[in-house]
Amino acid sequence: MSPPPTSPPDVTVRQPFIEPGHTFESVTDKIGAIVLDQGVRRGWLIGFTISFALLMLLLFALTNLVAQGIGIWGINVPVAWGFDIVNFVWWIGIGHAGTLISAILLLLRQQWRTSINRFAEAMTLFAVACAGIYPIAHLGRPWLAYWLFPYPNTMGMWPNFRSPLVWDVFAVSTYATVSFMFWFVGLIPDLATLRDRSESRVGRFIYGMLAMGWRGSALHWHRYETAYLLLAGLSTPLVVSVHTIVSFDFAVSVVPGWHATIFPPYFVAGAIYAGFAMVLTLAIPLRRYYGLQDFITLRHLDNMARVMLATGLVVAYGYMMETFVAWYSASNYEAFMVTNRFFGPYNKLYWALIFCNVIAPQVLWFKKLRLHQGWLFLTSIIVSIGMWLERYIIIVVSLHRDFLPSSWGMYAGTRWDWATFVGTMGLFMSLLFLFIRFLPMISIFEMRTMVPDAKVDEDAHAGGAH
Amino acid sequence: MAEFGTPTALVAAIHKARAAGYRTMDAYSPIPVEEVAEALHIHDRKLPLLVLIGGIVGCIGGFALATWTSVVDYPINVGGRPLFSWPSFIPITFECTVLVAALSAVLGLLALNGLPMPYHPVFNVPQFALATREKFFLCIEATDPQFDLKETRRFLETLEALSIAEVED
Numbered sequence: 001m002s003p004p005p006t007s008p009p010d011v012t013v014r015q016p017f018i019e020p021g022h023t024f025e026s027v028t029d030k031i032g033a034i035v036l037d038q039g040v041r042r043g044w045l046i047g048f049t050i051s052f053a054l055l056m057l058l059l060f061a062l063t064n065l066v067a068q069g070i071g072i073w074g075i076n077v078p079v080a081w082g083f084d085i086v087n088f089v090w091w092i093g094i095g096h097a098g099t100l101i102s103a104i105l106l107l108l109r110q111q112w113r114t115s116i117n118r119f120a121e122a123m124t125l126f127a128v129a130c131a132g133i134y135p136i137a138h139l140g141r142p143w144l145a146y147w148l149f150p151y152p153n154t155m156g157m158w159p160n161f162r163s164p165l166v167w168d169v170f171a172v173s174t175y176a177t178v179s180f181m182f183w184f185v186g187l188i189p190d191l192a193t194l195r196d197r198s199e200s201r202v203g204r205f206i207y208g209m210l211a212m213g214w215r216g217s218a219l220h221w222h223r224y225e226t227a228y229l230l231l232a233g234l235s236t237p238l239v240v241s242v243h244t245i246v247s248f249d250f251a252v253s254v255v256p257g258w259h260a261t262i263f264p265p266y267f268v269a270g271a272i273y274a275g276f277a278m279v280l281t282l283a284i285p286l287r288r289y290y291g292l293q294d295f296i297t298l299r300h301l302d303n304m305a306r307v308m309l310a311t312g313l314v315v316a317y318g319y320m321m322e323t324f325v326a327w328y329s330a331s332n333y334e335a336f337m338v339t340n341r342f343f344g345p346y347n348k349l350y351w352a353l354i355f356c357n358v359i360a361p362q363v364l365w366f367k368k369l370r371l372h373q374g375w376l377f378l379t380s381i382i383v384s385i386g387m388w389l390e391r392y393i394i395i396v397v398s399l400h401r402d403f404l405p406s407s408w409g410m411y412a413g414t415r416w417d418w419a420t421f422v423g424t425m426g427l428f429m430s431l432l433f434l435f436i437r438f439l440p441m442i443s444i445f446e447m448r449t450m451v452p453d454a455k456v457d458e459d460a461h462a463g464g465a466h
Numbered sequence: 467m468a469e470f471g472t473p474t475a476l477v478a479a480i481h482k483a484r485a486a487g488y489r490t491m492d493a494y495s496p497i498p499v500e501e502v503a504e505a506l507h508i509h510d511r512k513l514p515l516l517v518l519i520g521g522i523v524g525c526i527g528g529f530a531l532a533t534w535t536s537v538v539d540y541p542i543n544v545g546g547r548p549l550f551s552w553p554s555f556i557p558i559t560f561e562c563t564v565l566v567a568a569l570s571a572v573l574g575l576l577a578l579n580g581l582p583m584p585y586h587p588v589f590n591v592p593q594f595a596l597a598t599r600e601k602f603f604l605c606i607e608a609t610d611p612q613f614d615l616k617e618t619r620r621f622l623e624t625l626e627a628l629s630i631a632e633v634e635d
Contacts, residue, residue, distance in 0.1 A: 023600070024496060024497075024599065024600035025599065025600045028496075028599045028600065150531060150535065156540070157540060158535035158536070158539060158540040159535075160536075160542070161531075161532035161535065161536050161554065161555055161558055162536065162551060162554040162555075164557075166558070167557040167558060167561075170557070170558050170561040170562070171557065171561050174561045174562075174564055174565040177565060177568070177569075178564065178565065178568045181568055181569070181571075181572045182568075184572075185572055185575070189496075189598065192598045193496070193598040193599060195598070196595040196596075196597075196598045196599065197595075197598075197599065208584065209582075209584075212576070212581040212582035212583070212584075213581055213582055213583035213584050213585070213586060214581065214598075215494055215586055215588055215589070215594075215597065215598075216494045216495050216496060216597050216598060217492050217493070217494055217579075218492060218493040218494070218495065218499075218502045218503055218506050218508060219492065219503075219506075219508050219510065219579075220579045220581075221495065221498040221499070221502075221503070222498075222503045222508050222510055223510060223513050223575055223578055223579055224498065224575065224579075225498050226510075226513045226514060227513055227571045227572065227574070227575040230513070230514065230517050230567075230571045231568060231571050231572070234517075234564050234567055234568050234571070235568075237560075237564070238561075238564045241557070241560055241561070241564075245557055248557075445496060445497055445498075448496055448497045449497045449498070453472055453473070454473065454497055454499075455473075456473045456474050456477050456499060456500075456501040
């Protein structure tokens with residue numbers, strides 16, 4: 001593995017987060033041009049076409065599901081949760097990195113979040129949209145999904161607020177709403193920029209409507225910054241709570257392999273791990289295709305790789321503790337669960353999981369490999385696969401051996417399971433392609449604040465004022 | 467209305483305008499600049515209060531909803547377990563708190579700023595399109611007691627602005 005020619009050896013030491021020589025104009029124009037001036041590019045069109053075809057596959061699979069019922073999926077007793085919940089947890093987890101980048105790194109004053117937060121937030125929204133499809137489709141009668149919400153009804157019934165599944169409804173819908181608001185509030189000043197720069201009537205009208213008359217008044221900015229900070233403060237506990245509640249779906253039950261106190265932190269770490277892997281999977285091709293190396297620098301990629309490595313180690317610790325506790329608890333069922341994972345019918349998937357999530361990411365200890373985009377891209381894909389396998393192991397392998405051998409079974413996804421899974425990837429990618437085409441994928445106004453001119457020169461202003 | 471190239475120039479101009487006795491003015495910038503808000507003496511603490519109230523309403527509302535439905539309106543006896551099982555209502559309470567607080571932050575921001583506002587006189591100035599790109603503007607408003615079209619223009623000319631324009635209503 002030779003180091004990439006673009007990276008000098010000390011690239012991460014004092015490298016700024018924006019390449020030198022940029023001004024307010026150049027930042028605005030470079031990011032704005034992707035939306036306003038470049039038109040439809042060939043690569044974009046090909047990518048969007050493929051994604052849109054997969055989205056149609058999703059519609060087909062879901063239509064068939066509603067027409068025929070969930071019997072077309074592979075789920076059955078004892079494995080009543082299959083691909084649907086695996087994919088739900090996988091997608092929700094991916095979304096978490098977006099909120100982490102936009103909220104937690106904002107509160108920690110990590111400037112490197114600035115160029116990646118916008119598309120990471122968009123990724124969150126789209127991933128949550130994909131995740132939301134699964135539990136609703138899994139209801140069996142998805143047209144009655146509104147029964148999950150508490151509203152006064154003629155049946156005189158209320159949801160059971162003691163159930164983790166109802167907590168899930170509240171957590172995921174709150175998460176989707178707050179993520180959307182956070183993303184949209186962040187977009188308002190940039191929409192105003194696009195409104196003022198757009199040369200077409202339609203563009204001016206649509207961006208103008210969305211920008212709601214933003215004019216950059218000092219009082220507005222003052223409140224805006226306050227609101228943004230408050231939203232970040234609210235999102236931070238929210239993002240931790242969402243995956244905690246998702247893990248309660250499992251941990252509150254008594255199934256061996258699910259009933260573990262380590263689940264909440266281990267799920268949250270896993271979510272951030274998977275999310276950063278997805279951000280890298282998207283960022284590496286995007287920065288290259290749109291020439292954004294000035295804004296998303298190698299230092300950004302390096303930092304994300306470090307976060308991935310750190311959360312990956314937390315996840316590895318989780319696997320270790322699951323195994324340790326199975327032995328330490330002296331419970332026959334727990335011990336059986338672990339030996340079944342190691343040597344049972346799904347053991348190949350388990351060892352693949354260990355390879356993907358524990359062994360492969362260790363290459364990130366080496367700076368050369370962190371800065372090598374090909375390796376980093378490959379590692380992030382492996383981690384995404386590994387995190388999917390993790391949920392598959394937790395859900396399917398724990399369920400397929402029930403307490404009594406008479407209720408043992410095997411599970412495999414059917415072609416409709418796969419069609420739905422691949423279809424949600426189509427939904428995710430289609431939304432992402434539309435987002436890149438019509439909205440600035442990097443926050444323009446926040447990039448402007450990174451320009452050296454953005455700092456008020458205290459000496460000059462003291463001299464000028466008196 | 468005067469146009470400037472850097473935040474430093476804008477802050478200096480605001481200081482001079484205040485020294486000259488002008489009070490009713492607003493600044494427009496493509497980026498948030500803390501010093502501009504300070505120079506204009508903007509102290510607005512309404513939004514955090516709104517969010518706090520929203521959070522408290524959400525918290526009490528969420529907990530009350532779970533408690534009232536599970537204890538009073540639709541009690542289910544599961545093996546004699548207590549109806550008021552408050553720890554299991556905490557996740558709902560928490561999510562409602564965050565939801566209502568975040569909604570009040572966003573709606574409060576829009577309401578306090580008077581948005582959506584599709585028309586505003588400052589948009590009549592052609593150069594103002596650059597306020598969302600690279601330029602900084604200081605606008606002394608006609609409601610200022612010291613405002614006089616000629617005098618104010620003469621004053622703005624002393625500020626080394628890039629351009630000066632009159633905002634038509």
